[in-house]
Amino acid sequence: MRPDRLPLDRPEHGTGTHRHAGATAPHEHAGGEVPHQHAERDAQLQHAEGEVSHEHAEGEVSHEHAEGEVPHRHPDPAVDPHQPVERPGGAGPVRIGIGGPVGSGKTALVAALCRTLAAELRLAVVTNDIYTTEDADFLLRNGVLPAERIRAVETGCCPHTAIRDDISANLDAVEELELLLGPLDLILVESGGDNLTATFSRGLVHRQIFVVDVAGGDKVPRKGGPGVTAADLLVVNKTDLAPLVGADLSVMARDAAARRGALPTVFLSLVEDPAATAVADWVRGLLAAPAGRADGRAGHRG
Numbered sequence: 446m447r448p449d450r451l452p453l454d455r456p457e458h459g460t461g462t463h464r465h466a467g468a469t470a471p472h473e474h475a476g477g478e479v480p481h482q483h484a485e486r487d488a489q490l491q492h493a494e495g496e497v498s499h500e501h502a503e504g505e506v507s508h509e510h511a512e513g514e515v516p517h518r519h520p521d522p523a524v525d526p527h528q529p530v531e532r533p534g535g536a537g538p539v540r541i542g543i544g545g546p547v548g549s550g551k552t553a554l555v556a557a558l559c560r561t562l563a564a565e566l567r568l569a570v571v572t573n574d575i576y577t578t579e580d581a582d583f584l585l586r587n588g589v590l591p592a593e594r595i596r597a598v599e600t601g602c603c604p605h606t607a608i609r610d611d612i613s614a615n616l617d618a619v620e621e622l623e624l625l626l627g628p629l630d631l632i633l634v635e636s637g638g639d640n641l642t643a644t645f646s647r648g649l650v651h652r653q654i655f656v657v658d659v660a661g662g663d664k665v666p667r668k669g670g671p672g673v674t675a676a677d678l679l680v681v682n683k684t685d686l687a688p689l690v691g692a693d694l695s696v697m698a699r700d701a702a703a704r705r706g707a708l709p710t711v712f713l714s715l716v717e718d719p720a721a722t723a724v725a726d727w728v729r730g731l732l733a734a735p736a737g738r739a740d741g742r743a744g745h746r747g
């Protein structure tokens with residue numbers, strides 16, 4: 446092994462286009478590797494300071510690396526490395542993943558759903574953060590659920606790795622909650638903030654909500670990515686900010702419909718509707734529906 450390549454501690458997957466942040470040293474790619482693109486300023490393929498040079502396999506997707514991050518590989522987000530979980534006969538909890546870009550309002554939505562649904566459902570939450578327990582701490586500070594109903598997973602890596610590739614820490618957290626709390630109706634699994642390619646494995650959650658916000662402008666649904674195109678529910682949050690950033694919500698609605706077909710999209714402002722009414726109603730509908738497989742195919746009851 447070359448000294449500039451560290452051993453991988455996660456499953457290897459196939460590959461494609463990716464990007465590296467910052468300015469630094471050129472690096473090599475293995476023979477036979479699929480051509481990929483780099484940021485404009487990256488004419489020589491550069492890594493952020495502290496980043497270690499590494500290889501990428503065919504099919505890998507676009508992402509950025511933080512300073513000092515350990516090199517690793519990512520799978521094609523269209524390929525789920527795990528088998529879909531069956532929602533167990535209507536008896537076990539429905540697990541819903543909540544993902545989306547940094548700061549889009551995932552934790553605020555989790556808090557809102559806890560406040561709205563805690564009186565009618567037996568629920569628990571798993572949060573994922575890279576280096577901290579920030580999101581769990583926020584939920585605790587705001588008293589949206591008793592402390593024993595919240596578990597924090599520190600991923601120590603790109604959040605999408607812990608919710609899609611190696612989901613063991615999240616599965617452990619889910620299992621611990623079920624053992625400790627007894628029968629549950631709903632477990633919300635919040636991902637750390639990530640890019641538009643981050644999706645949950647159907648081996649971890651039965652359904653997933655993808656949260657984007659209008660603050661970055663009205664182009665986000667048009668940009669697509671598996672979260673936007675394939676999430677079971679797309680939430681366009683912070684609609685109260687639309688006039689301030691010049692975002693046209695009708696354009697976002699049109700683009701979301703074009704990208705998502707029949708899949709639902711909800712426009713939300715947690716400032717104006719702190720109960721997240723439309724999302725809570727969607728969750729209620731899901732729990733009332735017959736049990737089914739995580740990939741949406743018909744399941745069974747009992």
Ligand SMILES: Nc1nc2c(ncn2[C@@H]2O[C@H](COP(=O)(O)OP(=O)(O)OP(=O)(O)O)[C@@H](O)[C@H]2O)c(=O)[nH]1
Pocket residue numbers: 545546547548549550551552553554580637638639682683684685686713714715716717
């Ligand atoms: N104006 C406005 N602000 C919002 C809304 N929803 C959330 N926010 C604010 O947006 C900021 C980010 O919200 P979070 O819930 O922390 O976002 P997040 O997606 O969990 O962030 P990460 O976990 O860091 O990825 C906070 O300051 C929230 O108060 C909204 O509907 N309108």
